Amino acid sequence: MAKEDDFEACIDEDMTRAILRIEQEQMERIQHLREEDSADDDGLISKQAQRLDIHSSSASSPVFQISLLDQNSSESFAVPLEQQTPLLTLKEATLSKEASKKGRLPKALKIIPSLPNWDEILLLTEPSSWTSQATCEVTRLFLANVKATQTKHYFQFVLLHAVRNNLAQSANGQLDPALYNALKKALACNPALFMKGLLFPLCESNTCTVAEACILANVLGQVKIPALQSATALLRLSEQLFTLPICILVQVFVQKRQALPYRVVDTLTFKYFCQREGSLQQLPIMWYQSLLIFTQSYSIDMVPTQKQALLALIQRMTRNDELSILIEKTIKAAIKSSDQELEADDSDDTVACNEDTDSEHDADGMLID
Secondary structure, eight states: OHHHHHHHHHHHHHHHHHHHHHHHHHHHHHHHHHHHHHHHHHHHHHHHHHHEEEEOSOSSSOEEEEEEEOSSOEEEEEEEOOOOOOOOOHHHHHTOHHHHHTTOOOHHHHTGGGSTTHHHHHHHTOGGGOOHHHHHHHHHHHHSSOOHHHHHHHIIIIIHHHHHHHHHHOSSSOOOHHHHHHHHHHHHHOHHHHIIIIIHHHHHTTOOOHHHHHHHHHHHHHSOOOHHHHHHHHHHHTTSOOOHHHHHHHHHHHTTOOOOOHHHHHHIIIIIITTOTTTSSSOOHHHHHHHHHHHHHHTTTOOHHHHHHHHHHHHHSOOOHHHHHHHHHHHHHHHHHHHHHHHHHHHHHHHHHHHHHHHHHHHHHHHHO
16 A cells, blocks of 8 residues: 555655646747747838838929838839819909909908908909909908998909009990999998098198099099098098199089088188199199189178188189189179178167167156156
8 A cells, every 4th residue: 555655645646747847848839939020010010111112203293102121023103192182362363253253252362351460361362453343352351340440441442443453454444344333332331441541641642643533533422422532531631732733622512502611611711722823834624623612602601801802812813704704793692692691780880779779768768757
């Protein structure tokens, strides 16, 4: 029995050693395989990275070229980059004839007035290259829900230059219908900004031509303007250097025959009419026409000094027979009418004074009785 027990113990020890040896060999083998796998992966990645080459021989169509090299065959294929369609610039979108004919503006242009640096963005569209229809549509855009300062600057730096350039390039001296409509729309929607942003800068530049003045006079004559804006315009124009374009513009405002404040009437009398006789060797006929309309419309409201100044002016001027005679008659009639009114007022005051005196005497007599 003792021998059997020793034999079993020896067998158990031998089996245990064998099992441990086998497990250790398996662990070492697994570790070795893992190391080989990781080494193979690193080598494969480096080899693939070397095979990946970017070719830029063509600047217009760069490609990724991947070469797959095998032992028996070699292949190469090219994958072109995605070609993006270039977007239209603001200038191209604004000058689009199809959009301008349909009266549509690109969305990119519609949001420009809402930007803080709207003027810089607007200049990127090159307004000098716009079509007339595009200018008209942009004018409508700036007249709708835009700040007054922005609209004034747009009139002064875009619309005014567009009108002047179009007239300069016109062979017959006529303005493009789209720009003419833009002027009418601007004046009808906001007369004050039209005066400040377009009319006054043009007149104060001393470069206004007769053609430009005639176009503006035609627009001003067709659009109803508030009396306050007309008075402001006459006040500013009468202080400008006397030229034929200024004379044309003054005439169109005087022809409206709107009620004018005393200051405007006084400025027109002494600064525009009385001081212009030496400005030109021969005054244009429209100067006489303006003076005739002025005296017919406002002589009743003039003070005696103004009437006497105009009468002395027309009597010493180089006479334009028909108009000068009418002007002189109108002024003399106004002077006579005012004198009669003064005499009537004096007589009324005298009668009232006599009646008061008689009533006092009657009262005194009654008291004595």
